[in-house]
Amino acid sequence: MATIPTPSLRAKDYKSQIPPVWCPGCGHFAVLSALTKAFAYLKLPKDQLALVSGIGCSSRLPAYLDTYGFHGVHGRALAVAAGLKTARPDLIVIAVGGDGDGFSIGGNHFLHACRRNMDFTYIVMDNEVYGMTKGQASPTTQPDWTRSKLTPHGTGVRRFQPPAIALAAGASFIARGFSGDPTGLSKLFVEAIQHPGFAFVHVLSPCQTFRPEQRAWKQQVHPCSLGTAEDPARAAELIHRDDGMALGVLYAQQLPVWQPKLTQRTSLATIEEAFRL
Amino acid sequence: MATIPTPSLRAKDYKSQIPPVWCPGCGHFAVLSALTKAFAYLKLPKDQLALVSGIGCSSRLPAYLDTYGFHGVHGRALAVAAGLKTARPDLIVIAVGGDGDGFSIGGNHFLHACRRNMDFTYIVMDNEVYGMTKGQASPTTQPDWTRSKLTPHGTGVRRFQPPAIALAAGASFIARGFSGDPTGLSKLFVEAIQHPGFAFVHVLSPCQTFRPEQRAWKQQVHPCSLGTAEDPARAAELIHRDDGMALGVLYAQQLPVWQPKLTQRTSLATIEEAFRL
Amino acid sequence: MPQELPRGSAASLSIAITGSGGSGAVTAGSILLAALGKAGFYGLMTRSAGPQIRGGESAAMVRFSPEPLYCMGDQFDLLIALDWRNFHRFLQEIPLGTASPVLYDPALGEVPEELRLQPRLERPWKRRAAAIAGGRLNLVALGTAGALLGLPCEALETGVQKVLGHKGEAVVDSAVACIRAGFSAENPNLARLPKPRPDPNRWLLSGNEAAALGSLRGGVRFVAAYPITPATEMLEWLAPKLEQLGGALLQAEDELASINMILGGSFGGMPSLTATSGPGLSLMMEGIGLAVASETPVLVADVMRVGPSTGIPTKSEQSDLHIALYGLHGDAPHLVLAPLDIGDCAFTFQWAVGLAEQLQTAAIVLSDQFLGQSRAILDPPPRCETPLTRLKQARERPCRRYLYTDTGVSPMPIPGESPCRYTADGLEHDERGVPSSLAEDHLAQLQKRRRKIEGFAYGEAWAEIQGAGPLCLISWGSSAGAVREAAQRLQAAGQPTRVILLRLLAPLRRESLKAALAGAEQLFVIEQNQTGQLFHYLHGAQVLPPHARSFARPGPLPLRPGEIVRAVRSEI
Amino acid sequence: MPQELPRGSAASLSIAITGSGGSGAVTAGSILLAALGKAGFYGLMTRSAGPQIRGGESAAMVRFSPEPLYCMGDQFDLLIALDWRNFHRFLQEIPLGTASPVLYDPALGEVPEELRLQPRLERPWKRRAAAIAGGRLNLVALGTAGALLGLPCEALETGVQKVLGHKGEAVVDSAVACIRAGFSAENPNLARLPKPRPDPNRWLLSGNEAAALGSLRGGVRFVAAYPITPATEMLEWLAPKLEQLGGALLQAEDELASINMILGGSFGGMPSLTATSGPGLSLMMEGIGLAVASETPVLVADVMRVGPSTGIPTKSEQSDLHIALYGLHGDAPHLVLAPLDIGDCAFTFQWAVGLAEQLQTAAIVLSDQFLGQSRAILDPPPRCETPLTRLKQARERPCRRYLYTDTGVSPMPIPGESPCRYTADGLEHDERGVPSSLAEDHLAQLQKRRRKIEGFAYGEAWAEIQGAGPLCLISWGSSAGAVREAAQRLQAAGQPTRVILLRLLAPLRRESLKAALAGAEQLFVIEQNQTGQLFHYLHGAQVLPPHARSFARPGPLPLRPGEIVRAVRSEI
């Protein structure tokens, strides 16, 4: 079936009819909206958009868009996205999820997605907690956060630094947004989608229910003043100095993109010939 | 049974009777020897040593030592080691394995072991190939290495940089050794075992069979001239400039070690009381 | 010896409290349950929530009786509606008796169409709550309900103290005022139950807590786990308790880590456990296989939820039996157990830890969302008194860790405690643990691992057997409660009935089960899944006669005694 | 209609070539196999190696016959020993007939004690090889053996060209000189077989290659996988071929990635596959469950090795049947198939891809190390001609992706190709894919997923049925070869025998199987594992009479026709 040419779509045309299960005030709402604005700005055809996610409050996002979506299992969104993009380079693929999904159970795929540098976008809604399972510490949680019964004295473990790890793993685009800054966020999504290669957007997206203290983020965020060093070694130093609250593009580089060509050069019959005695 | 006080042991006393399955000339032999030398130097009691590994040529190492050993499944050595050390802080725990085991399938545990900073040592024998499964590209393989039939044009994927990732993940001790420099290696093992916290030793350990070109490493290695910056941001820059051939301690820091105390403060009967109506 | 089937089920009452986000249905239910305990009743409370992560509509379902209870009833005798928003979500879950009244405040809107035939009891809760500083409608409603049920007001006040005490005096005072406001205007005029015998020694706890307690009793001191519904509360309860007992809980990065972490802890000599649910169990299968091959004892609790895949995380089902029995690659004998009720979680988990230790293997214990998250008032759960421990003492050096013994169990020295060092291995190996690809070693090790599991004397606890009739109901795990009650009803109706409730699922005690089945003429295998997983397993083991019937019904609704009675009656 | 059981098995010869590291046993075996093909024989070659990663001792086992062969024989008719170092490792694997000669060069040491009763043929290979520039003892030995077997020297030379051609002219010339040096001194004086009918259209390939080819025939164009023995060669063969055909292979970071990657590829519309072995399969179970629940077609090849856990990676066993059938949590109907011989890998994989696509589910195909790594000369494998494809066309917007249809199959629009967008989900959902925790949605979706798998018309390919005797041998997968040959022998000995070889294991074609079993008086279920996994499965499905017997024997040694015949005879 041929795709009908997309008339100019407004942001809200990208939303589906399904009401989000999110708590009132959850940061993920703003991510959803910012994403639809980026789609509208870029005039992306809905049929060509594929949103892929794992499990978590944040990972519920794909169903709230009127695009294609794949809501898979916990932690594997990047693997699904890599497979989809390999098989269908023509699609615009966007993986989304939470800090638990992406940095805890999904950490290995994060490392290897950064290295592989396929042309898709990864949006992590980081609320420094496992929202869906009712409030346990995630890799980005402060070591002294004692509100989870699972770690009543805090985890005592240093925080996972998403941009630093992405850079060390070889990512070519690293940005940070904040769901309290929807316009800025939307712009970052536009840049990320346009970036050729793996684009990682780390979004500070507060959890109203289990981390109400994150309301203070509004006061703590600030524009990134690091500059975007082209030299990864220099960028590494800068990103290691990042206080976790700097918004903007933290690093961007043009690097080789992994994508097989998918052009047929021979027939199966020819291949079979080789088995003859 | 009380442990018999260890008489002075020689390096070879730490070896078991089991003949290694390794190919003649395999770099892993030197790692085995250097390890026994470090044990002898540190006068470690054999009963208190626990070597933990995954699957791969390199992961076969524990059985070749006359210590306790746990040869588990592919990629999970660090998880086994973390559990063992949590339950038995009195033991000297050493996890060993290969680049495939540690950086491909085991990548997530690597990240989280670096963050958690428990007091054990992790030795990766990196030969930039999957030896055991007969020569496929690993995460540290050059992107243009075309000798694996699985990736006949090379992987086209940037290499995994173990020290940079370890640092970004929060590791407190990062060193690189070379199996062609057994004395230096042995010294690094001593330092790593003595380091309080997670000590990662990246060992260049050539695969004779599938990467014969690695014989040239002898000419390429050089002492680390980076200095060991205390400041992780500065260290990050230095480590990003690392050419992968620098030998020595690349980074060392005293950081909080994760280890629960394991002292009993109450009885189960008391705990049960709370269920009474 | 089968016990006698308890006489006809005692009278019970079932109450549902429903409300939308923030209306406090669950708080009211919790207070009610505590009050019932105080008043001398046994009881059971389950909860249900809408799809929202938090603050969505929710319902508390409470059943109580002067006698112990193991399942929810067929229908509800009273519905307390705190409001009507999203009430339809609970319709299926809350079947009302035709004469069951609906208790509500008309100020909060119209009674939904579906309930138009129910008797109505209208009360001005909203107005009364408004008259109290910090007043809450749910508590006024609870006062009314308590009075109608004939509960003493003090019992409700004790309940308030138990549930809200940690919120401070002001909250408690206001809550008590609400309860009294609702209470004072009523006379007990609902069906009343026989007078209960109060006993302050009874316990109030959830199955997840009982399971955790049983594990501690069994000796578990190390836990590694990754959060997942509905297993998380078991872990949350354990974390501080382990610490107090000199143990530790390690929050893992994923389930691959958690299973391998407990292998490490157990290798170090500490009885170790992880708890998860279906998706996590799937991820652990490789590690469990390593426990089997390397003979490292571990306990894996699977608090089952509706499957397949992510399924319905908050609802109960017994559909992980097959993966628990058969989910390992290779021939990998191990233990599978299931607790039969909330209290039995303590016994079964304790026993499972002991068996895993004794037999140096993996034990998978199948609890479920219903058992795990329901709270019950019950007699203190008995301990498992059989001493089961790990054989640690080795004589030889180098150690023959996988020595061929008559029992199949070999000595497992502990690092730091013995000079009999060895390397554990998941590769096939010889007696010393040296990897071997020889047919004779493989066969001998396969046989050893099978022998130790199959040859062990498990005693009587493998099943609960009650009654001796020609009609036989076979079940397992959390369905046991409904099956037991169905059997009591059939028996009371003059149909001599026998129930066989399997606690040890693997290894199947074939001979004992066959003996228990002797003389059974009509057999039903009853379980809460779609495909009859136990039924096929028992047939696979050739213990069932060809005319045995499967009654299998998937979740998310709980199995009810009435539907079992109906299913059985329609077939005999 | 069962086919007739082929008449008594044709005469065959079995040759073993053994040697220590670097002696070239496998090269000699490969040349011999190619030469046999050229000479018109059918044949089969397996290899065995010591524990060293590379360069350790190795053995090549070759069996050939003028008729097609599907398994190794009972014993070897000739042993060619290139040296004696570590020979004892192969003792169990290479049972020699009492009159089978040992062919060797006495210059390389003493014949081991265990062989002292065998006839000996001594040849001065070492000396002859030394006389040739670049001369190699294994090739001289091969020349001798070829001559003794009555092979034309040209056939051996063609074999050299095939196997060593890529090493350049000098190597080939020297090799040919060696062959001739060994050959010229001999007269064919070993047992000779009936004259074969040469046919250049025959193929020479391994089961892993055939499986890969079948997958391509079925339409697979995307593969993601992580290396593991003995599945790697399947992937290594596929990588360049996919590229030529406009597809791609992605080497994943682990098996969790590979299964989820192919879910992504398949969601994008490309038939997708991964290949692994036991440990990797364990790790994929969660992802396979997601394929089932989200109805995303994928094919998972499990090239089985000895289990449990890491087991014996280089040896064959059929012990992953249970995990393949039952290893998913929840009620998760899916497809399980197994190829019956090397050539059948092509058919079964092609069919499995089609079924997965047609039924939008996961298909697990159980090959094994024996099938996968053996090489065979055979007639070109037939194609599966039934067109099976994915239903893509949807009509509605928003799409009812999980529409309840009569077949249970719903339209699956492809991103970028249809405006009927939807979100696939592994949470339980309604017809539109919206997550739902309602009992009615769960039940309806469970039934839909079951209906599509169980209600499909699979046709005749579910099993190969041969013969019609009252003695019935039931088997599956790679044991089929030995069972077929055992049946032929029993039949030839006057015992009318029927064989039922199951290719489709799940869903079990119960009615068809029951029909096929009609009149069978003695039944044996034969398989290569310890616990009788198929036997229990068939009992679980209630298709076997109580007197059916299990003949289950684990790896690593291959099942041999003779031991099956003996086992059957001892019971009837």
Ligand SMILES: Cc1ncc(C[n+]2csc(CCOP(=O)(O)OP(=O)(O)O)c2C)c(N)n1
């Ligand atoms: C294999 C597996 N393990 C655990 C879970 C339970 N689980 C569901 S969501 C979640 C964490 C979600 O946290 P995050 O990704 O940060 O998302 P958030 O809810 O905070 O947006 C967990 C642990 C699961 N569904 N599957």
Ligand SMILES: Cc1ncc(C[n+]2csc(CCOP(=O)(O)OP(=O)(O)O)c2C)c(N)n1
């Ligand atoms: C779950 C699982 N997947 C794959 C394998 C196959 N496998 C065994 S070892 C290995 C790679 C070993 O490479 P490395 O860790 O670098 O060790 P080396 O052999 O090079 O020393 C692989 C992929 C396995 N055993 N288990």
Ligand code: SF4
């Ligand atoms: S629990 Fe937190 S993350 Fe989840 S929906 Fe609510 S506010 Fe958002």
Ligand code: SF4
């Ligand atoms: S294959 Fe390579 S890594 Fe493995 S033992 Fe041989 S030389 Fe060492």
Ligand SMILES: [Mg+2]
């Ligand atoms: Mg989160």
Ligand SMILES: [Mg+2]
């Ligand atoms: Mg390696």
